[in-house]
Amino acid sequence: RMARTRKAAAEKKEDWSDSDGEATLDGVTEDKRELPPKNVESMRRKLLIGRVSSLSSGASLFSIRHPRLGTAALFQLSATSCDEVLLLEDEYRTLFHGDTVIADGRPRLLSPFNPLFLVLPYLEKKKARYETLEEILRDDECPAIERLAGNEQAMRELERVADVTDACDEKLYKLNEKKALEWIRGRFEILKNALVANAKLHDSITTNEEVLDRYTFGVLSDHLSAATPGNLAAAAKELLQIKDAPKAEAAPEPLGMKRKMDDDENLYGCEMPPAKKTPTQTATQKKLQQASKGTKSLASFFGKKTN
Structure with a gap:
């Protein structure tokens, strides 16, 4: 009976040694231990804050030239809305959402943006003549601008800033500055x-x-x-008669303080700096000074001689 027990223990030890990983106290190998899930592309989400109408289905993000900056900016467009995407810079922000983590927790704000402001710069460039909307909204660097032709708000307000005429069953537009x-x-x-x-x-x-x-x-x-x-x-x-802000004026001096504008104006504050005192000479120094009268200084022997 003891021989059988020893044999069973030896077989069990061989089973553990044949396992793929190192055995642990729990009887679970290292390779089988549960690890954190890998990042999944579909789980990469962002925090977006906006109106309910702006978050409706059918809206997409596009890169459109910003009228003020003249460079590409991110906008969300749909058939009925236009919003600028503003990123609030806040480093090292992470959010928990259910059982997942949003690594980039910086909030993005959907700020309502009148799409006609996006169209105005293109109308200004083509203000010399009537052209189709397709020709006006043409930008090789930001081609998504042409999608404004399908935005209801942009098309509804376009005639408030432009003249419209029909030619060959097509509508032509031209900026009316007034x-x-x-x-x-x-x-x-x-x-x-x-x-x-x-x-x-x-x-x-x-x-x-x-x-x-x-x-x-x-x-x-x-x-x-x-x-x-x-x-x-x-x-x-x-x-609109907007006046530029005046230049910053010199700050007035505190009450009770006046400055003298005479030649002896004190430039050092309330008190003048003490005058430098000439050191008094000893009797020996006075005798040496009298004895040296009429003699040349040592430096004169090394100067440039004149003919």
Whole structure:
């Protein structure tokens, strides 16, 4: 009976030694231990914040030239909406969602963006003549701009800034600067009222009409091309009578402090620096000084001789 027990123990030891990995105290090999799941491409998600209408199905992300920057920016477009995607820079942010982890937890905001502001720069470039919308919305670097032709809001408001004519069963468009400036003025007034009502601006802005107009136009300018002589942004600034901020004035001196403007003005503060005192000479130094009168200094023997 003892021989059988020893034989069974030896067979069990051989079974453990033949396993693929090293045995553990739990009787589970290292290779069979449960490891964290690998990253799956379909699980790479982002945190997106926006209106319910903006998150509806049918919306897609496109790279479109930003009117202010002149470079590509990310926009979400659908048949009924247009939103700019704004990334809030916040490093080292991770989110937990159920049993998964969102590694890049930086929030993306969907900010409503009037698509007509995206069209205006292209209308300005082709303002010399009537052209089809397909010809106007042509950009080799950002071809997604042509998708605005299928956006209801852009097409609905396009005639507010452009003249339209029919030719060969096609609609041709041309920028009307007067209509465009009036449209920009309307957006300016809407934005101004919204800022006063909802933005909780400082009293120094709301109580000064000139400052409020300048602040409002600054916000609106983020949707317009950079102001250059002759373009819509510069013309709108002139139409709305937006004045540039005055240069910073010199800070007034504190009350009770006056500065002398005489020749002996004190440049060192309240007290003049002490005058340098000439050291007194000893009797021996005085005798040496008298004895050296009429003699040349040692440096004169090494100077350049003149003929």
